[in-house]
Amino acid sequence: MAVPVVDMDLCIGCGSCSEVCPEVFEMRDEKAWVIAPDKCDTCDCQAAADTCPVEAIKFE
Numbered sequence: 001m002a003v004p005v006v007d008m009d010l011c012i013g014c015g016s017c018s019e020v021c022p023e024v025f026e027m028r029d030e031k032a033w034v035i036a037p038d039k040c041d042t043c044d045c046q047a048a049a050d051t052c053p054v055e056a057i058k059f060e
């Protein structure tokens with residue numbers, strides 16, 4: 001199963017992903033961390049990826 005991964009070099013810390021998917025993304029030190037990648041089963045992480053202004057969220 002593909003899981004979301006944040007490119008820390010690209011992330012500008014806007015917080016959009018953690019607003020869309022708070023179960024999966026958490027803001028720490030103005031960067032988004034994937035805290036529970038397996039929670040993608042219950043929410044649409046593609047929505048979080050789509051909302052990212054710098055396309056920092058990929059799926060691996």
Ligand code: SF4
Pocket residue numbers: 006010011012013014015016017018031032048051052053054055056057
């Ligand atoms: S939406 Fe993108 S730029 Fe904004 S915090 Fe999440 S990963 Fe970073």
